[in-house]
Amino acid sequence: MAADERRPRVAVLGAGLIGIDLAEKIRRSKNLDLRLVAGRDRESLGLRRAAEMGYVTASGGIAALLKAGPLDMVFDATNADSHAEHWAALRDTDTTLIDLTPTGLGAVIVPSVNGGQAAWHRHINLVSCGGQAAIPVLHAISQRCTPTYIELVSTGASASAGRATRLNLDQYIAATAAAIRSFTSTKDVKVMVNLSPAQPAPPFRVAMTVLAAGIRPAPIRASIAAAxxxxxxxxxxxxxxSLSVDSGRISVAVEVTATGGRIPAYAGNLDIINGAAVLLAEQYAAR
Incomplete structure (x- = not known):
């Protein structure tokens, strides 16, 4: 049996900013076999770029993907409004669907927190880029104290947010807040998003404020560092x-700089959610 036949056959659905970077990350993986990048419009810039990069491409969206033959895994990098249709099309197949759109559908997975649960599901949701950046930290805090209020502000470069991201901002906020509530058992959660047009473009940044009882600074700091x-x-x-731990209040900020690949350093929002998606796929391959 050839090496490629032992690797999971995967496809990327969506040829926007996220989809193209995701395809590049998959191609660099020794454990995954990228069979297809599918988009809606053959003349779209993203699909043309994918073809120029040497990927097998197809237009027609989910219909084209279904015609491509059996796939072990599909990454949905389209938009929240289309995802339910994509899952309906794949539900009765043996394909695992990893959702990178902020639908809140499927099993919500944050790899460093509950990644081990992904093996039990064929429909996986990765929350949002802000959720992937914040939830490991917030979950770690919630294991050391009892948050009563959590506020999160994500700031990304305007150039790193494609059309689908802009259209899905309401879903992004709702899905991220719901996931934070689930992972921290905190009812009062507020999520905000900023797209900055500043030049030079700023890195992806997530600032978190946690109000809580029973804060002990040393264990909190250690847990955040481990997360x-x-x-x-x-x-x-x-x-x-930055990290400030006071009586009743924790303020922490994280930044994500994209490393490697074709995306600019400021596009850390793409880097973290795509990194999470590929990690889960490689864990699938190992099984």
């Missing part, structure tokens, strides 16, 4: 840039 180290295993550009 950050776990995230860096698949997103090397992740770092904690």
């Amino acid at each position: 950050a180290e776990d995230v860096r295993a698949f997103t090397p550009g992740f770092k904690v840039t």
Whole structure:
């Protein structure tokens, strides 16, 4: 049996900013076999770029993907409004669907927190880029104290947010807040998003404020450091840039710088969610 036949056959659905970077990450993986990048419009810039990069491409969206033959895994990098249709098309197949759109559908997975649960599901949701950056830190905090309020502000470069991201901002906020509530058992959660047009473009930044009872600074700091180290295993550009722990209040900010690939350094939002997706796929391959 050839090496490619032993590797999971995967496809990327969507040829926007996220989809193209995801395809590049998959191609660099020794454990995954990228069979197709599918988009809606053959003349779209993203699909033309994917073809120029040497990927097998197809237009027609989910219909084209279904015609491509059996696939072990599909990454949905399109938009939240289309995802339910894509899952309906794949539900009765043996394909695992990893959702990179902020639908809140499927099993919500943050690799460094509950990645082990992914093996039990064929429909996986990765929350949002802000969720992937914040939840490991917030979950670590919630294991050391009892948050009563969590506020999160994500700031990304305007150039790193494609059309689908802009159209899905309401879903992004709702899905991220719901996931934070689930992972921290905190009812009062507020999520905000900023797209910055500043030049030079700023790195992806997530600022978190936690109000809580029973705060002990040393264990909190240690838990945050450990959580950050776990995230860096698949997103090397992740770092904690500020941390303040006071009586009743924790303020922490993280930045994500994209490393490697074709995306600019400021596009850490793409880097972290795509890194999470590829990690889960490689774990699938190992099984």
